[in-house]
Amino acid sequence: MSETSQRLITELPLVDALFDEHAERFGKQQSAYRNHVYRVINLVLAQRPINDQELEQLQIAAFFHDAGIWLAGTFDYLEPSARLADHYLEEHQRLDWQERIRAMIFNHHKLSAYARGADDLVEAFRRADWIDVSLGLLRFGVPMARIRTIKHKFPNTGFHLLLAKLSGQQLLSQPWRPLPMLRR
Template identity: 75%
Template sequence: MNKELITQLPRVEQLFDQYAERFGKQQTAYRNHVYRLVNLVMAQRPVNDEELGKLQVAAFFHDAGIWLAGTFDYLQPSARLAEHYLQEEGLEDWSQDVRTMIMNHHKISRFSRNHLDLTEVFRRADWVDVSLGLLRFGIPMARIRLIKRGFPNAGFHPLLLKLSGQQLLSQPWRPLPMLKR
């Protein structure tokens, strides 16, 4: 596992630059979440260059539909945005893997029995971050603390609570539409 924190990813930075206006004052909160997610993946297993490319795209777009499509039911919109980006970049062959990571990152149960499957690792990384480290999936707490210090919350979790509350009030029959079994 990579001991150094990954603090700069060119593709992620380019995407945040491209969409800066859409994220507004919440950009730091989401950027830090994206970097925590990538580092939590790397805390579980090494990735090769192609996997790191796919991971950057999936990490940036996985929740981006909240801001870029204006919805809390954001899995499909986020996946479509990622696929459009990959098409523009000539990386269509990554589409299935990136889509699978995005569509399954809120899956409650395992995606794969293979604990090293990139989608499964990505799913666990998001749960570790969203649970504030209560769920760890074998990642040492010291590593989680290091990642959280490197990329502070910056209001991300309160934002999730606020959005969840708004969703509950507007559609109580679908309180968390992005969760999957």
């Protein structure tokens, strides 16, 4: 494994700047989502080495993948999250990254492996989100000790409880509409 995959990443200026920019919209739930984003990034790094460009792409996808919950005000967040990422990429002249980042956002809840184009960063991102959302029950080869280290540094702070609450609200208000994580 590379040095990047061995060390824990605790600060990323791009991720932190995005959270600072949108702090008001996240409110008291910012810490919960921020820690989820850092857990996902570190869980990707636990699976494979990445280069500097991939790290930047990973940060953008990780920040925006669920951000539509807060920034668009909806639990039907996949498309709004992708649109927010598209807007960011356009503002920063990174439209050439759009396909990969959209794939990471739209497939992060996919139940089966992402095989289209064999983009293993998209697959590593999907696995990382599932590892985190399943509280480590799914590990995809990541050692439990590594998952515990990541979770210790970036505690849950209510993220999973928030997901359960939002899921319950949607099930009660729109029982005919599948949860976002079950649509892809």
